Amino acid sequence: MTSTRDGALWYPYAQMRGLDCQYDVARAEGCTLELADGRKLIDAISSWWCVIHGYNHPELNAVLRQQVDRFAHVMLGGLSHEPARALANKLASIAPRGLNHVFFADSGSVGMEVAMKMAIQYHKNLGIQGRDRFLALYRAYHGDTTGVMSIGDPEEGMHHLFRGYLPEQLFVHPPVGFDNQDSLGRAIAELTAAFAQHHLSLAAMVVEPIMQGAGGFNFYPPEYLRVARSLCDQHGVPLVFDEVATGFGRTGKLFAAEHAGISPDILVLGKGLTAGYLGMSATLANDRIYEAFLGDGPSNAFMHGPTFMGHATAAAVALRSIEIFERDDYLKKIARIEAQLQREVLPIRGSGIKETRVLGAVGVIEVTSPSVHLGLQSFAADRGVWLRPFDRTVYTAPPYIISEVELLQITSVLRDWFALR
Numbered sequence: 190m191t192s193t194r195d196g197a198l199w200y201p202y203a204q205m206r207g208l209d210c211q212y213d214v215a216r217a218e219g220c221t222l223e224l225a226d227g228r229k230l231i232d233a234i235s236s237w238w239c240v241i242h243g244y245n246h247p248e249l250n251a252v253l254r255q256q257v258d259r260f261a262h263v264m265l266g267g268l269s270h271e272p273a274r275a276l277a278n279k280l281a282s283i284a285p286r287g288l289n290h291v292f293f294a295d296s297g298s299v300g301m302e303v304a305m306k307m308a309i310q311y312h313k314n315l316g317i318q319g320r321d322r323f324l325a326l327y328r329a330y331h332g333d334t335t336g337v338m339s340i341g342d343p344e345e346g347m348h349h350l351f352r353g354y355l356p357e358q359l360f361v362h363p364p365v366g367f368d369n370q371d372s373l374g375r376a377i378a379e380l381t382a383a384f385a386q387h388h389l390s391l392a393a394m395v396v397e398p399i400m401q402g403a404g405g406f407n408f409y410p411p412e413y414l415r416v417a418r419s420l421c422d423q424h425g426v427p428l429v430f431d432e433v434a435t436g437f438g439r440t441g442k443l444f445a446a447e448h449a450g451i452s453p454d455i456l457v458l459g460k461g462l463t464a465g466y467l468g469m470s471a472t473l474a475n476d477r478i479y480e481a482f483l484g485d486g487p488s489n490a491f492m493h494g495p496t497f498m499g500h501a502t503a504a505a506v507a508l509r510s511i512e513i514f515e516r517d518d519y520l521k522k523i524a525r526i527e528a529q530l531q532r533e534v535l536p537i538r539g540s541g542i543k544e545t546r547v548l549g550a551v552g553v554i555e556v557t558s559p560s561v562h563l564g565l566q567s568f569a570a571d572r573g574v575w576l577r578p579f580d581r582t583v584y585t586a587p588p589y590i591i592s593e594v595e596l597l598q599i600t601s602v603l604r605d606w607f608a609l610r
């Protein structure tokens with residue numbers, strides 16, 4: 190007998206034997222999850238960082254209903270619609286310079302698959318042979334589908350398990366720490382050497398700019414990206430930014446690329462794009478990439494087209510989400526969150542803590558071993574906070590609408606947990 194009270198439902202990244210999920214959400218409002226048993230939990234992690242405006246947002250609900258009443262979805266193969274066109278134009282207007290072309294898909298992972306396929310086909314369309322490997326970073330996370338798993342950290346469990354099935358990519362070590370000059374120097378030397386040796390086999394270089402998310406929240410300096418940009422230019426290698434996690438303000442700028450003042454050739458957005466309402470991603474490309482797909486017949490056309498691409502309801506919600514972000518000056522809200530996290534998370538001390546760090550609306554406590562946070566999830570839930578520590582990190586990445594009092598409740602739980610250890 191291996192089933193749980195949840196019956197048929199199989200949970201992600203979880204050992205199902207003995208699993209009994211205690212957190213059954215009945216409704217949610219603002220930053221608060223209301224459980225079926227009456228408990229209320231402040232969501233400290235925005236449902237995997239995507240619910241940027243909080244839950245049950247009246248304007249987003251309204252725009253979703255309006256679109257559903259017109260039509261929920263139509264295929265983008267041969268048909269078109271205003272929500273997809275308007276969102277593409279809006280994204281092109283706010284994205285880092287030059288990213289004028291937008292291809293939609295239905296999740297961050299698939300958006301990244303699209304980026305990889307675009308890079309591969311770009312070279313083929315130009316008649317260049319042999320450029321079919323990706324240069325990626327240790328500690329990277331780019332999603333769970335097969336192609337992008339191959340560019341995730343090669344020493345991490347998931348990659349390891351599927352070795353042999355995955356294409357072999359080239360990895361270099363990222364700088365570790367936003368202000369660590371020694372680490373930056375070493376990483377630049379390694380990157381420069383990798384380009385010198387392997388550039389002719391590279392389809393693209395792929396990174397999460399400034400903040401590596403699910404691979405452990407490594408923050409690294411913008412200088413590294415500027416060096417990567419110039420090496421890519423020098424060797425004719427497209428540069429891909431995975432901003433699925435960092436896009437829409439998470440690191441304190443609208444896009445993390447802005448910290449470095451550069452544009453990639455391809456940029457991928459997801460997570461916060463629809464504010465957590467619906468699955469959607471956008472893969473943006475510049476003219477250089479896009480023009481390699483132009484021709485007189487079908488032969489150079491980009492070979493991809495998910496069933497749900499450009500989903501009209503998702504597009505309508507995403508567009509309104511961006512309008513709210515701009516209208517209500519979310520970058521200012523994020524700066525306030527950052528200042529509060531700096532005051533309240535950076536000073537947290539306790540045994541088992543390796544480092545505390547903050548960037549934008551992300552506060553991270555790196556611990557020496559996963560055993561340090563064993564029991565923290567229920568400790569936090571007993572105090573009205575929803576956290577999901579993983580591996581060597583405990584973090585908060587709250588919805589941007591969070592109040593000072595709610596955020597204080599989150600940081601107090603963290604402080605108290607480590608004070609008791």
Ligand SMILES: *Cc1c(COP(=O)(O)O)cnc(C)c1O
Pocket residue numbers: 296297298299301330331332333397402403431432433434435459460
């Ligand atoms: C979450 C994430 C993905 C994958 O997005 P899904 O929507 O879960 O497929 C890809 N890249 C980064 C940086 C992410 O944080």
